[in-house]
Amino acid sequence: MEVNFRHEDSTFVPEITTLILVTLVTLLAGCWRYRVYPQLGRKLPPRKLGLPIVGESLSFFKAQKKNLVAEWMKKCTNEYGPIFKTSLIGSNAVIITGQAGNRFIFSDSDSGIACNQPASELNGMESVKVAPLLKKTAFKVTCSLLYALSEGKEKDALLENFAIALKGIRCVPLNFPGTLYRKSSIARARIRNLFTQLIARKRRELEEGKVSSHEDIISTLVSLRDEDGKPLLEEEIIDNLITLMIASHDTIAILLIHFVRLLARDAEICDKVLQEQKKVVKASEGSGGKLSRREVQMMKYTWSVAQEIMRLTPPVIGNFRRAWRDTRFDGFDIPKGWQVLWVTSDTHLDDKIFAEPEKIDPSRFQTLTKSMPPYTYIPFGAGQRICPGAEFARVEALLIIHYLITTYRWTEEIPDEPMIADPIPYPAMGLPVKLYSRNNI
Numbered sequence: 001m002e003v004n005f006r007h008e009d010s011t012f013v014p015e016i017t018t019l020i021l022v023t024l025v026t027l028l029a030g031c032w033r034y035r036v037y038p039q040l041g042r043k044l045p046p047r048k049l050g051l052p053i054v055g056e057s058l059s060f061f062k063a064q065k066k067n068l069v070a071e072w073m074k075k076c077t078n079e080y081g082p083i084f085k086t087s088l089i090g091s092n093a094v095i096i097t098g099q100a101g102n103r104f105i106f107s108d109s110d111s112g113i114a115c116n117q118p119a120s121e122l123n124g125m126e127s128v129k130v131a132p133l134l135k136k137t138a139f140k141v142t143c144s145l146l147y148a149l150s151e152g153k154e155k156d157a158l159l160e161n162f163a164i165a166l167k168g169i170r171c172v173p174l175n176f177p178g179t180l181y182r183k184s185s186i187a188r189a190r191i192r193n194l195f196t197q198l199i200a201r202k203r204r205e206l207e208e209g210k211v212s213s214h215e216d217i218i219s220t221l222v223s224l225r226d227e228d229g230k231p232l233l234e235e236e237i238i239d240n241l242i243t244l245m246i247a248s249h250d251t252i253a254i255l256l257i258h259f260v261r262l263l264a265r266d267a268e269i270c271d272k273v274l275q276e277q278k279k280v281v282k283a284s285e286g287s288g289g290k291l292s293r294r295e296v297q298m299m300k301y302t303w304s305v306a307q308e309i310m311r312l313t314p315p316v317i318g319n320f321r322r323a324w325r326d327t328r329f330d331g332f333d334i335p336k337g338w339q340v341l342w343v344t345s346d347t348h349l350d351d352k353i354f355a356e357p358e359k360i361d362p363s364r365f366q367t368l369t370k371s372m373p374p375y376t377y378i379p380f381g382a383g384q385r386i387c388p389g390a391e392f393a394r395v396e397a398l399l400i401i402h403y404l405i406t407t408y409r410w411t412e413e414i415p416d417e418p419m420i421a422d423p424i425p426y427p428a429m430g431l432p433v434k435l436y437s438r439n440n441i
């Protein structure tokens with residue numbers, strides 16, 4: 001027994017010492033690799049990187065949760081100028097703001113920066129929570145128009161799993177039974193499975209000549225061939241379908257939620273939108289109320305309201321790129337491998353571009369658009385990577401607002417409902433409203 005104890009004790013001490021040494025060496029190596037080395041011989045943008053590993057993630061995400069990202073950015077740009085460095089989610093990052101910065105990121109020039117990386121149900125309802133309803137509606141539109149999925153179990157399963165998968169995007173990656181991350185991974189696997197089945201069905205229907213290669217996004221991706229006649233891998237098709245779902249879902253829903261909220265709050269804007277939509281109803285009488293491109297083009301004021309909403313509450317607050325080589329902007333070095341974050345709010349709230357930027361004034365988009373400097377109004381991004389769904393989003397948002405405002409009027413049930421960020425500003429209680437039918441259109 002004695003011998004055994006001694007034996008265990010004697011190996012235990014070296015093991016601990018080795019562990020401490022390995023940890024120290026790893027920390028020092030990490031410090032050298034991510035903190036010291038990038039600064040050597042370079043003029044990096046100003047500002048400290050914050051705590052090791054954690055960086056400024058906590059203060060950034062706290063600001064995001066409280067819907068204070070624009071203020072967080074303003075404080076930094078006031079102190080350090082339009083370009084400054086930070087460390088977010090374990091990566092060194094440069095945040096670039098302002099028109100010149102937007103041009104540097106969006107223009108096609110060789111900047112060294114590359115990309116990193118979803119109604120009739122309302123009938124008879126008196127009170128409804130707008131936010132979850134519009135999220136579900138946007139999701140269903142994507143499923144119907146992009147994936148040609150009709151109502152049924154498949155669509156419901158996709159919606160259910162997608163909601164769980166999304167929650168897991170921003171959670172701590174602890175892969176244990178019961179954790180959000182584990183549930184989200186299971187939901188992602190189910191979504192992949194569902195898409196695999198949909199792709200197989202679409203392949204069969206294409207072979208049997210039941211659908212055309214342009215029927216929907218799935219048939220298009222399945223039919224695509226490269227120069228050598230090779231099709232896309234199934235994994236590539238699934239990745240594209242998931243990207244489309246993420247990109248189209250919350251974005252339109254957030255725009256519509258803020259639109260419905262504004263119409264409940266601003267009687268003048270609401271009346272102008274209603275008058276425009278009444279003209280659209282009249283124009284569509286000849287075609288039995290069906291709306292075509294011509295009627296959508298008539299909705300100019302309604303779209304200017306949407307543009308103003310996206311100026312003040314952009315559905316996408318910015319996006320990450322990565323420096324694929326050492327590069328420079330505004331006299332500062334941006335080391336290869338660092339993250340580069342562009343942000344929407346800075347130019348959207350710049351009083352040199354938008355007079356009285358805090359004021360809601362849709363008319364600025366009726367007079368200003370042509371004279372607006374490039375790279376200043378960027379809800380859909382700009383340049384080569386501009387959102388490919390911008391026109392889809394415009395038509396979908398306009399049609400949903402048309403349907404809502406010509407069928408109902410509504411009042412907020414909680415007039416002072418606070419906003420939370422999820423990560424985009426979102427009514428904390430889901431925007432419950434009282435609905436009243438309009439019978440006089």
Ligand code: HEM
Binds near residue numbers: 117243314386388
């Ligand atoms: C109001 C609604 C929408 C807004 C504000 C919006 C905004 C954006 C923004 C800012 C980007 C990033 C651009 C960049 O990183 O440079 C983006 C990318 C993207 N959006 Fe949208 N989007 C909306 C709706 C949609 C819809 C409906 C679809 C699909 C039908 C869509 C598909 C995409 C795709 C596929 C990308 C990635 C493009 C790429 O990586 O090159 N978006 N969107």
